[in-house]
Amino acid sequence: MGLIHIAPGGETFPTNPARSILNTLLAGGFPIDTVCGGRAQCGRCLIRVRSGQRFLSPRTSAEEARLAALGVDHSEPESRLACQSHARGDVEIEVVNLRGRKA
Numbered sequence: 001m002g003l004i005h006i007a008p009g010g011e012t013f014p015t016n017p018a019r020s021i022l023n024t025l026l027a028g029g030f031p032i033d034t035v036c037g038g039r040a041q042c043g044r045c046l047i048r049v050r051s052g053q054r055f056l057s058p059r060t061s062a063e064e065a066r067l068a069a070l071g072v073d074h075s076e077p078e079s080r081l082a083c084q085s086h087a088r089g090d091v092e093i094e095v096v097n098l099r100g101r102k103a
């Protein structure tokens with residue numbers, strides 16, 4: 001068990017490896033954006049991982065496909081979809097899109 005740290009801002013949320021980062025943040029009231037509800041289709045839950053990448057689940061094939069559509073490739077391992085990422089230790093992330101804010 002660890003914490004998801006939001007940067008900047010400093011909010012923290014306990015990790016739950018059975019729950020995606022998207023669902024962990026939403027359950028905690030953090031306004032991360034989603035259109036598809038966590039099905040790797042919208043890309044709105046894009047995050048940048050500042051530290052703790054080793055504590056994240058590997059990219060799924062659905063995540064790889066959506067990231068590629070967003071122009072993200074393997075040279076940017078810090079870019080992840082929160083809906084496809086599960087943390088099992090301390091991670092620090094930036095949330096790219098907040099609910100109600102246009103990209």
Ligand code: FES
Pocket residue numbers: 022033034035036037038039040041042043044045046066081082083084
């Ligand atoms: S919530 Fe839509 S891609 Fe993650």
